[in-house]
Each structure stands twice: as structure tokens, then as C-alpha cells.
Amino acid sequence: MEFTTILIAIVVFLVLFFVFTYNRLIVLKNRVKEAWADMDVQLKRRHDLIPNLVETVKGYASHEKEIFENVAEARERALSATQEGDPKKIEKAENQLKGALKSLFAVSEDYPDLKASENFLELQKEIRDTEDKIQSARRFYNRNVKAFNIKIQSIPYNLIASMLGYEKEDYFETEEGERENPKVSF
8 A cells, every 4th residue: 555655656746746737838839929929029120120221221312222121121020031931041131131220320420411311220229229239039049049949958857848849949149240341332
């Protein structure tokens, strides 16, 4: 009888442990998804602002056609990557878009009338605000990815995570070229 009681206690403990671990992993996985959704909202906001910014700058710097094309192409790649839903492609496309925007803002420095334009100033402020929100969303996402990855790689959680097919999530990182200042030449 004593052996049966011990066996039942062990089984109950293992079941409770499995349930607790499963629930904890689900919470962490959903936090990663929530963080990604928050970042997606900010990326969409950036995509929506860019055409207005380009049109405003075009009026002052119509001969900068290549820069406008680069921004438009980068935006299209970012929108396409977002629709595909692959985080690595989204990360790469968004980093390229950010670089194109830096080039556009660098060009604006050569046009005093543009820099004084109320529309341009407001759009520039909105883009910067959005960039700040994207940075914040990126940090929030990466913190949640870190917590999830640590949990699924730690004993004993890794045993249950592997049974459930959970894999490491990727961080949303800065590309090497994004750390450098854009080069603009005329």
C-alpha cells in the first residue's frame, strides 16, 4: 500500500509539473507573438507615412529621382516581406527601408526651403516618432524572445519544449550596414 501511494504521488507530481511547464511555455510563446504584433503595427505605420514624406520631398528635390526610387523599392520589399510573414525577411527588408529613409533625410539637408516646410517637418517628426516606437517594440520583442529561448533551453523545460516541437525564436537585429551613416553623393 505504501508503494502504491508513493507511485500515485509521483504520477500526480509529474502530471502537475507537465501542466505547469506547458502553461508557462504557452504564456511565453504568446508574449513573443504579442510583441511581434506590436512591432508589426509600428512597421505598418512607417509604411503608411513614407509615401507622404516622399511626395513632400519630391516637390523640392525633383532631380533626386534615384533616392525616391530606392525608398519606394525598399518600402515595397518591406510590405511584401510583411505579407509573407517571415521574420528574417521582414527584418532584412525593414533594415533596408531604414537605410533608404536615412538617405532621404540626408538629401533634405541640402534644401533649406524643404527643411522649413511645415509638412516636411511634421512628417519628419512622425517618422522619427515611429522609428522610436519601432526601437521600443524591437526591444520588447527581443526581451520576450530571450525569455522564451532561455526557458525552452533550460532543464527541465527543454524536455517538454522538445516534445511540443518548440524551437528557438530569432531576435530582430540590426544589420551591419545600418550602424553606419548613409553616404549621399551628388
